[in-house]
Amino acid sequence: MKILALDIATKTGWKTETASGVWDLKPNRGESSGMRVVRFKSKVKEIIQIEGITQVSYERPAGANKSSIMAESEMIGVLIDLCIEMGVEYASYSANEIKKFATGKGNAGKPEMINAAVKLGYNPIDDNEADAIHLYLLTQKDLG
Incomplete structure (x- = not known):
């Protein structure tokens, strides 16, 4: 099973078997907020294709910040659609898990997560990135 773990936000943490990092998806000056979603979809699709990803895991949105939850939910919708289109399994975990x-x-x-x-x-x-690393390892454990 080839896993991509995502801590989805404007600064999205990610981890695969071979690498990890953070994508800064903040729209540039003069761009619409939709560019965050466009960049996110492009990066996820590229990693799925390059690494042969068969499982995507992501952290479910939570918290009190309405605008953050809305932005994350938009990206999750695009992620799920992309996974279905590409035949990739997906799962979500809570921050607490x-x-x-x-x-x-x-x-x-x-600091404790780092x-x-x-x-x-x-x-x-x-x-x-630390959250994505732990999510990757948790997914690995759950999948055996």
Whole structure:
């Protein structure tokens, strides 16, 4: 099973078997907010094709920030449509599930998530990449 794990946001953390990182999808000056979705779809499609991804896992949106949840939900809709179109399985996990897996605490903070990734030998750019790393490992565990 070839996994792509995504912590979806304007700064999207991602992890595959061979690499990980963060995509900054913030629209440039003068661009519509829809460019975030266009860039996201393009990057996901490229990785699926290049790495032969068969499973995409993503963190479900949550929180009190309405605009963030709306933006993430738009990207998730595009992601699901793309997965169906390309014949790729997909699954979602809550932030609490990912945090509990990584640190043993469902309410771990960003520094704890980064430190947990470092302890595993990773060097995440930020908490978005750290979350994607842990989501990748959690998906791997769940798939056996």
